[in-house]
Amino acid sequence: MSAAKFEQIGQALREGVRFAVLGHVRPDGDALGSQLALGLSLKQLGKDVRIWNEEGMLEKYSFLPNANLLTKPPAEPEDVDVAIALDTAIQNRLGNSLPAVRSAKVWINIDHHPSNPGYGDLVYIDPKSPATGQILFELIKSEKLPIDAAIAENLYVAISTDTGSFQYPNTTARTFEIAAELVRAGVDVGRVSQLTYENYPRRRVELLRDLLGTMRFDANDRVASFSLSLATAKRLGVLPEDNEGLIDHLRAIRGVIVAVFFEELADGKVRVSMRSKSEKVNVCAICEKFGGGGHVLAAGARVRGSLAEVERKILEEVRDVVGRNS
Numbered sequence: 001m002s003a004a005k006f007e008q009i010g011q012a013l014r015e016g017v018r019f020a021v022l023g024h025v026r027p028d029g030d031a032l033g034s035q036l037a038l039g040l041s042l043k044q045l046g047k048d049v050r051i052w053n054e055e056g057m058l059e060k061y062s063f064l065p066n067a068n069l070l071t072k073p074p075a076e077p078e079d080v081d082v083a084i085a086l087d088t089a090i091q092n093r094l095g096n097s098l099p100a101v102r103s104a105k106v107w108i109n110i111d112h113h114p115s116n117p118g119y120g121d122l123v124y125i126d127p128k129s130p131a132t133g134q135i136l137f138e139l140i141k142s143e144k145l146p147i148d149a150a151i152a153e154n155l156y157v158a159i160s161t162d163t164g165s166f167q168y169p170n171t172t173a174r175t176f177e178i179a180a181e182l183v184r185a186g187v188d189v190g191r192v193s194q195l196t197y198e199n200y201p202r203r204r205v206e207l208l209r210d211l212l213g214t215m216r217f218d219a220n221d222r223v224a225s226f227s228l229s230l231a232t233a234k235r236l237g238v239l240p241e242d243n244e245g246l247i248d249h250l251r252a253i254r255g256v257i258v259a260v261f262f263e264e265l266a267d268g269k270v271r272v273s274m275r276s277k278s279e280k281v282n283v284c285a286i287c288e289k290f291g292g293g294g295h296v297l298a299a300g301a302r303v304r305g306s307l308a309e310v311e312r313k314i315l316e317e318v319r320d321v322v323g324r325n326s
């Protein structure tokens with residue numbers, strides 16, 4: 001089944017001329033690495049390629065090979081034949097990349113979020129895959145698309161970040177096989193790991209210090225949460241990208257089943273980020289109740305209300321689910 005779907009997507013990639021490779025807002029390593037990897041492979045096929053993300057390239061991922069090719073979308077739409085959404089569970093999460101590709105005749109949707117409804121003409125969703133980067137590697141191999149050291153390094157970062165450095169339960173033997181192939185294709189593991197995990201700006205650690213000050217526990221220490229107000233974010237000068245991974249400090253506590261991170265946004269909403277350590281506690285289902293989505297063990301939502309209100313509502317639901325399932 002997957003080979004036939006890859007074949008259809010491969011054909012569309014070979015036949016198209018003008019491409020836009022897109023990823024979700026508030027991008028992570030999987031979104032940005034996947035976008036660059038597929039964009040570079042298409043370029044090597046001689047295609048006219050745009051690689052757009054609402055936020056452009058993040059400072060912290062600017063070490064990715066050919067990072068400069070990933071830009072913010074233009075204000076005016078451009079003519080493209082094919083728009084490709086990567087790692088994006090719902091089309092709206094493409095943000096302002098969406099209006100820029102209005103003219104696209106074919107939509108390709110490649111993702112690993114179980115909540116992805118399958119929008120688009122050519123759809124490949126594999127919820128078992130730990131990263132969109134892993135699906136792209138399989139596509140590239142299966143369709144004999146170009147791959148070089150730069151593409152390999154982008155895929156490696158995509159997979160490494162979405163598996164929590166090959167630690168999360170969705171990491172399979174296949175993931176390690178792919179990582180090995182990427183290393184053979186030219187990835188310098190030590191260098192890339194250092195740039196990915198040991199290169200944080202000081203303000204990120206100052207943010208962690210503040211967050212730990214707000215840490216609280218619920219449900220007999222099975223739920224841990226912390227929160228970031230707009231005022232604190234401003235005082236510390238943090239960027240949205242500084243948040244990625246901080247929630248892991250809560251998840252790492254023995255006995256904690258659910259970790260929650262609340263972040264007050266400027267638009268009257270609160271961004272809720274959730275992690276679970278038990279398949280029995282599905283945080284995607286909790287977040288879907290509040291208009292969000294994601295995976296069983298990692299999900300999120302944007303909820304209208306003040307920080308205090310949203311904390312109260314969400315923690316009530318989390319306590320309830322944890323109480324019933326553990």
Ligand code: 5GP
Nearest residue numbers: 089273274292293294295298299300301302
């Ligand atoms: P994070 O907590 O790292 O922002 O997101 C964890 C997972 O939940 C990601 O797979 C992400 O796609 C999903 N997610 C985060 N926020 C939202 C949201 O507002 N809506 C939906 N549908 N998914 C989200």
Ligand code: MN
Nearest residue numbers: 030087132162
């Ligand atoms: Mn992903």
